[in-house]
Amino acid sequence: MHELTMAQELIRIVEDEQLRHGFEKVEVVKIKAGGFSGIDRHALDFAFQVVREGTCAAQARLELNIEPVKIVCRSCGFSMSARDAASSCPLCKSLDIALEGDSSFEIVALEVD
Ligand SMILES: [Zn+2]
Numbered sequence: 097m098h099e100l101t102m103a104q105e106l107i108r109i110v111e112d113e114q115l116r117h118g119f120e121k122v123e124v125v126k127i128k129a130g131g132f133s134g135i136d137r138h139a140l141d142f143a144f145q146v147v148r149e150g151t152c153a154a155q156a157r158l159e160l161n162i163e164p165v166k167i168v169c170r171s172c173g174f175s176m177s178a179r180d181a182a183s184s185c186p187l188c189k190s191l192d193i194a195l196e197g198d199s200s201f202e203i204v205a206l207e208v209d
Pocket of ligand 1: 186
């Protein structure tokens, strides 16, 4: 299960940070994920609730920010949300467009106590 691995990785990073900075507990874990990361928000929430037990993040809330996949025109560089599902560039009418996104997954901030 993809999300369980991610949640375990989150806790590992959080505990690393705790060792380094010596905070008592984590209140919010802010995460940024790429549009192609394929994260299921609810599955990650659930997995996180399981793995955080007994750690400094036991009460923590996950704030997951998934960046939207974009459509980018290779001719003029125009970009738009992939939700618009265009088949050509609305600006220059080029058909040379591509989906753009990444599969990154990282903690961008921890709010600690
Ligand atoms: Zn264009």
